[in-house]
Amino acid sequence: MSDSYIVPLQMECTLFFQMNPHAYETLDGLALRLGRTPEHLDQVLQKLVTLSILKRMGEGERAIYSYNQPDMIHVS
């Protein structure tokens, strides 16, 4: 897959989890939600896990991705 797709897809995935912070999706599930193919998203999800934007539970096809919600900073 061309690297030029990676960044827009990363944004797409991040935005999805930001908007739906309690989504728990497999690769196939997320592909269905976003209207992409699993092949397009696989590499993107690995990257987001590495960046700690997403969490991964389990391994392989049944691995579940969820949002690593940033801690809120309260300004008094």
Add this chain to the structure above:
Amino acid sequence: MKRPVASGIAGLDYLLHGGFPAGASVLVEGAPGTGKTTLGMQFLYHGATVDKEAGIYLTFEELPEQIYEDMLAFGWDLRQLEKENLLRVICISPEILLEQMMQPEGLFEQIVREMNCRRVVIDSISLMHDGLDAESRKNVYRIRNILRKLSLTSLLLREQTDPERTEITYEHYVADGVIRLALQKHMEKYRKRTLEITKMRGTRILEGEHVYRITDKGIHLIPALSMVEDRGLRKDVSVVPTGIARLDELLCGGIASGTAFILDTNSKANYKYIMGSIFAQRLLAGERTISMVPSISTLFDSKRIMALFGVDLLEAVEQGKAYFLDHFERPAPKGFEQAVIQLNHVSDEEYHQYLDEKLGPIVNESRDKGENWFAYYDLNTMFSERGKSFVKRFFAEEVNRARAVGLTLIILCNFAEIDDETSAFLERTCNGVIRTWVDGAYQYLQVTKSPHGRMSEPLLIENIAEKPFIRLI
């Protein structure tokens, strides 16, 4: 009975006698647009904001972002509740959910524990199908068992594919309760939304279809057979039970002093135990009474029936607590003579004046002492002895006079034998209407009007061996 869990819809809680039984899994089914999501979210929102019970909304197809947006229309800020850890709108696929629910220490259990979750909505259980009926049934059964094990009160939303067909599926058998939402034709060109509870283990329900609306505050349900409460009548009045448990429940304790009720009964119906119980209770409550002796029974019968209810009518007569109006010259039990006011020689013109002369001073003096009076009129006898026009004239005046002095009235009548206009007039004049009739081999009773605005469905009358000798089912 299990603790009721409020649904967040007052009308629905009324139908459920308080709410869903705690820990129940209730199927909520309906066609698209009937408000299943709103009902589910209202249940969770109420739990979070009023009962401080955390809840989870599991959505398989609809994205949470859409649900957050839609629910803002009702003023429900779901994101805020999520921040307070009182709600989570979880987006997950049905297979993964099931897998995680079954896994020890799986995602589902972790979240439930972390939030101390008490309520769950699954949207929708229809997507648990995997093509094989036996396996799908097992999955739904599995989910119900897991929800029950974790003591979660849950709503399982189900899409109804053919609203015209009432299908019974395996989900109906597995669920503890079933609620059906529908959009129906109303007066040719309109539509009405109806809710019906067809099953609910662990609580009594009010059956039938009940109309609801989706308002700017969510679902608002108006239980069927409810009318506007007559608040003006209910202030600071004493209520005397009828002695018939279910009837007292429907009448919020009994018949309030100063109200007028009609007991409409067809010729085959046996009303003597209903009337007997009401009359006996008034005497036992210390009230003074006036009753019209019906053409078809005598004071000997009245004495016998009162004895069955533990009331010595002769003693009541001797204490000045029971007076009788009789249109016929006929024998009375010994000792009753002084209490019987003969009306057979009284003309229509003299009627009111005669009653005033005979009873006015007694009632007025007693009312000054704070005593309550109860009167029983047999309009069937009045119709036959004095005619319809007299009754129409007499009745309204009599009811008004009775109210003015705080008398409680029960009027026996057979609507079937009088014209529509007169029966409508009688119904309007009174605060309550109790109907009893025979249909085939069964006798029924229905409250069709009451000061509290409550009506009942037709109840079956069953004979029993003990007082009050009837039971309403």
